[in-house]
Amino acid sequence: MFNKILIANRGEIAIRVMRACKELGVKSVAVYSDADSNSLFAKYANEAYNIGNPSPSQSYLNIEKIIDVAEKSGAEAIHPGYGFLAENPKLGFECEKHGIKLIGPNGSIIEAMGSKIESKKLMEKAGVPVVPGTAKGITDIDEAVDIAESIGYPVIVKASAGGGGIGMRTVYEEDELVRAIESTQSVAASAFGDSTIYIEKYIEEPRHIEFQILADEHGNTIHAADRECSIQRRHQKLIEEAPSPIMTEELREEMGSAAVKAASSIGYTNAGTVEFLYSNGEFYFLEMNTRIQVEHPITEIITGIDLVKEQLKIASGEELCCRQEDITVRGHAIECRINAEDPMNDFAPNPGKITGYRSPGGIGVRVDSGVYMNYTIPSFYDSMISKLIVYGMTRDECIARMRRALNEYIILGVKTTIPFHKSMMLSESFIKAKLHTHFVDEYRDEIMGHMAQVMKADEKIAARLKSTFLPSPKIAAVSAAVNSYVTNLNNSKKEL
Known part of the structure; x- marks a missing residue:
């Protein structure tokens, strides 16, 4: 080690x-x-x-x-x-x-899987199902029109070097295609320094299901089950859960085997994630993330595996902690990403000072956070405040626990996505697991209606709670206490 x-x-x-x-x-x-x-x-x-x-x-x-x-x-x-x-x-x-x-994996594997075109070629070669589309980058407009026609509309135009949904454009007819290509190339050149684009068949209302991979440097590769990541906004994940509500043992075996094949075929090592689109009983390789995922805690909760510790152990040369047959899924977990954003204003970033903070607790509740009372969220980076993760024996219990935890979570001074998540936990369609990647757009009116009610209630709670947080005369005393804590923390480091 x-x-x-x-x-x-x-x-x-x-x-x-x-x-x-x-x-x-x-x-x-x-x-x-x-x-x-x-x-x-x-x-x-x-x-x-x-x-x-x-x-x-x-x-x-x-x-x-x-x-x-x-x-x-x-x-x-x-x-x-x-x-x-x-x-x-x-x-x-x-x-x-x-x-x-x-x-993590070596540079050459990161490079290969970072290119959507190259990764797709590798997966086709390995026999992993892929979405119909181009096998190479496109720069010629006439060629793009011919390819889109052969695939059949709708199609999606993507940046080869892209990620996080940046620059993606869905096209439903030929008249839109040229503008979509020019726009995607421009965004890709600016964001990634590479204007290469490609075209795929657009699968309408798919589920986004991913498999956690662990692979050591001794040739052992396993998957640690699945996660459902279909609740997204502009291809950015908002809520994740594990396992997927539609998963059966047979489907997990089939998709998990494909994910392991994908990783093994390229000599992958360490933790990674193979992402699939699933629709009408069919699944297709989407991409491979060559890193730990934001949503890794929900896998840790249902499998009992500390994925980050496994990363360190694998990198230091140790063998995997377990075999595939040792992986057991127990219960259900949901993660809500708590961001400093205004959900009523198209999720606009809302950095600033946290003037009141109380995190939830109780059985089955985990908060991964890096903030504290009076911390100022900078405007230079991602707006994430924390990840709220809950566990339940069933999905219904998990949703009920998430409702409770969200109601306990108090953040004052900045707008957050907590009202959005509260609204989602009230959505009948979400509760019934009618999930797909356009869920937020399809049920926008329902979600906004819930949010309006939720935010009125939250405003009353915030007004009552303001007086319970420390008044300004006491801030100096609190700062002294914090400084004392930091000093003791620094001293304790020397003992390690």
Whole structure:
């Protein structure tokens, strides 16, 4: 096992990795920007290094600075978390060059699976079902028109190097195709530095189902069951659950075997996720994420496997914790992403100072967070505040518990997505598991109606609670207490 690792990320995922490190007796190194100087994750680590300007390109995306800190601190490995450099093959190549272990697959695999075109070719070769579409990048408009006609409308235009739904355009007729291609190329060039696009058959109202993969460096590959990620907004996930409500043992065997085949065929190692679209009894490879997922906690809860600890163990050369036949699914778990966004204003980001904070608790409730009372959410990064995860013996119990936990969750000072999640837990269609990737758009009126009622009730609660949070004269005393806590925390690090 490693003695020390660097976490090349911030916020809740940085703390999540550090917790795994502490349990394994591994020292952790944080890197933070000027905007994160007062962040919890920087205080939680055994060591923390400022890497400068808040701009991601000057800090969390700056491979040279991160490698430099790793070498100065004596970190033997780097955990990239998710986002930022997590799927950047250059980090993998630089780690290899400097003799640092990347906790994830090697750079060449990240590069291959990061290209939607290349990954699709590899999956076809491995015999994994793929969505009908082009096998190469497209730059010629006339060629694109011919391909779309042969596939049949509707089609979806995607950036080859894309992710997170950025630049995707759905096209229902030929007149829209040219504009969609030009728009996608422009966005792709700006966001990823690569304007290559491709076209696929657009599958209407599919479910988004993914399988968690674990693969060691001794040739062992397994899946740790499935997750349903169909509740999305503009291809960004909002709510995830495990297992999928439609999953049967037979379907899990079929899709899980395809996911394992996908990973094994490319010599994949560490944790990863194979994502599928599922519709009318058929499933198709969508993409492979070569990192830990935001939604990994729901898999941990239903399987009992600490996925981040497994990542560290695999990267240090250990064999997998278990065999495929040891994986057992127990109960149900749901995760709600709590973001600093205004759900009544098209989910516009709403950074600012948290003036009141109380997280939920009780049986079956887990909160992965990196914020605290009086913390200011910076405007430079993703708007995620926390992930609220609940467990129940059944899906119905899980939904009821999530309702209860959301009602307990108090965040004042910024607008959050809590009202949206409360509304979803009241939706009859969600409760009946009539899920697909356009659910939020289809049931928009129902969700907005619930939200209006929820927010009125929340405003009354917030008005009552404001007086229970600390008044300004006491802030100095609280700051002193926090500083004392941080000092004690720093002293305790020396004991590890």
